[in-house]
Amino acid sequence: MTTKFYDRLSNDLTQLLENPIDYNVTIEVGEAPVSQIFEVHSYILQSRSPYFKKKFNESPFNENHVKELKIPNISVKVFNFIIKYIYGGTITLEKLENSIIFDLLMASHELDLDELVEHLQTHFVTNNASWLRLNFSHIYQTSYQVKNFKIIQNFCDNIIAKHPNTIFESGDFNSLPEYILISIIRLDDLQLEEYKIWDYVIQWGKAKNSNLPANLNEWTSDNFLTLKTTLKNCLPHIRYFNFSGEQVVNKLYPYQQLFEPKLLLDINTKFLAPNNPISATILPPRNILNVTLPTRTNPIPSNIITDEHALEVSSWIDRKETPYTENNPYEFKLLVRGSKDGFDVKTIFEICDKVSKTVIVIKVEGTGEIIGGYNPLEIYNNISGNWYRSQDSFAFSLKTENLKNSIVSRVKYFANAIYYDSGRSYLQFGNTLNLRGNLKTGKNSLCRDYFKYEKQICSNEGEFSVEEFEVFKVSPHHIIHF
Template identity: 45%
Template structure:
């Protein structure tokens, strides 16, 4: 039998971080005013990661026998977490923003800390999938610049095969790394017509060579060779024999010089004698799935409110003095976002609700089961350069009756110039929908409305008629955003 005392060992090694006598390494991270120095011990660094083993081997030693390593591309905040991991084997990310966890994963990979990098990668996929989807472009391009992050690559490619326009129709598609494009083209289940794949590949290849003439009729033999060389990893992955005869003639033929002579001859033969064998490799057709709709089940439209609530809200929208019957509601409540499904990051709200007009935001408060909400007749907009007050006469906030609360509260806007706040990109990582002077606001400093009790209902009543709750600060159990659409 062996006794293991890893906790005590971790604690003792962690104390070394505060040792200012025995250190022999200084590590400078970040740059400019944010530059910070950390002291460390070479024997610990070398045995914990090969990165520092190499850096210390190359670093010069001063007269005090101390070596200095400079890493300007890592922030002090991230490196402090890294050092705690190196010395104590502990990483506490409970109160860290998702962006910080993502940056920590990148740094751990750069510093050859495979164990930590893989752990954070799996954590992001399992618990922060909504953030990964929201920051698709940022993360996808970076991970394909590395040979690592296989799980994240699989995660994103699984999304792309179902929604290929996310990448092919993005503004920066042509700046996609070749390795990323190749990994997509290899997928048998890519849900897009083959001729469109051909068009995108040609577009990508041309964009890598800005000197190519814009008019194809002006291309020289050398121009075609240039494009063929650029696309040498991509061209073998096109399923040529599953492109229609018309598209082969109209779209592939103009670029036949970038194909092998044998392939072009076989394509011509296939056009005339489709059942005869060819010499070229024939890849199988991509598997384009046809979604099978499950039997319709009358599921509740909301996990928070019922038909009676929707009838009451509809009456408020139409400014009726009496409440609509639940069997005679003139609006459909079409779900845009549900926190328990799509995530509780404020940015998720701004990205998914952007452009939607005539919406209801509904939140269930933790602990009290209060149902709070607000109606915005205008379109949400996530493109503001600065925090902006939005004017309307028709918005309102409310608290709905429940088993524990006898009566609903309706509070209409009274100061139309301050009816809503639309936040700029910096604040969108903290603040979600905001009605009035924070008279109903979903907010979180840790990118999760359920965690830090920063959601707020102010009692000043500067912009709305009355307060909808006495519970000033709170977190939420769940929230939903519905688009309110008039029934035909």
């Protein structure tokens, strides 16, 4: 039987890092003036990391018989965790912000610390899946750029397969690299009808060629050739033989100039003479599930908040002390999105006229804060400035990578709960959340606490503009929670 004294070994090597006697390498980490020099031992580092083994072989000793390295693209804070892991084999993540943990993951990949890369991916998927969803587009693209991020990549693929709108309806969809779009449309279990996949691929291709006419009837042969060239690597992954006859006519025929003549003939043959042989490769149909998914059955259609955020807002609506964790009792139906409908507050009045029980969510430009409010009252268009009474309205700030805990601020002065002025484009939750004019181009909105609501929800009282905003109608699902 072999006895292993790993704790003592880890402690002794960590002490050697803190008191680096006989060091023979210095590593300058970060950019001046916040860089820091670490004194370390080449044998330890190169035995733990192929990256350092290669670097040390390439670096000569100076006159003091010390090798000097520089790693400017890794922060001092991140490297402190890495070097302690290399020496002591331990790492503590509990008090770290998720953005720092992700930087740690990227740095671990760069330094060829495969064990740590696997551990950090597992940590995210197991303990911080909501953060991955909140930053989904960036995380997903990164997982495909970095070859050994397989755990996160599989996590993202599973989300996209089960909930394709996560990526197809995101604001970043049209900017996806081609190789990522192909990886998505190749998924056998992508839960989306084939003609809708076709529509998204066409949308992506058109976005890459902004000079194409908006009206398809105005397209020339050169326009179709441009789109065909853009989509040449995507088109082979569409499962054309799973279209219905009606879908072929309505979806494929308008773009028949994108097809090679033989493929178009085979598609026609499939529907006009299905017993005749065809030469094209017939891809299998998608594995569309016929059962209700156990989780995320109604993912919120938002580019700003996650399902976990929506559960928290729902618990505030119901005045629950403990947030819901699954089976949201409310449906969040998207009514307005700034990037789609326009950023002026008057758009809210026009689209949401006579609609009650709405939630507005806002991503603040520059800070990344997610703020908003719940309004149980009907919204009135074409009305001059008036305060309206409510006992149930509240404003909030949702947990992000920079905010440890969400904030809810309930109305205290019921008579001054909600303020409407469609003429001046004002919509206010007391003065805790004051939305004015064009939320994106005009820096006129602000968050202040003048005692009408319980507390301030923003990091400061200054005026701000928004990166995106959305308004949802909240309706009961009639799900019972115990």
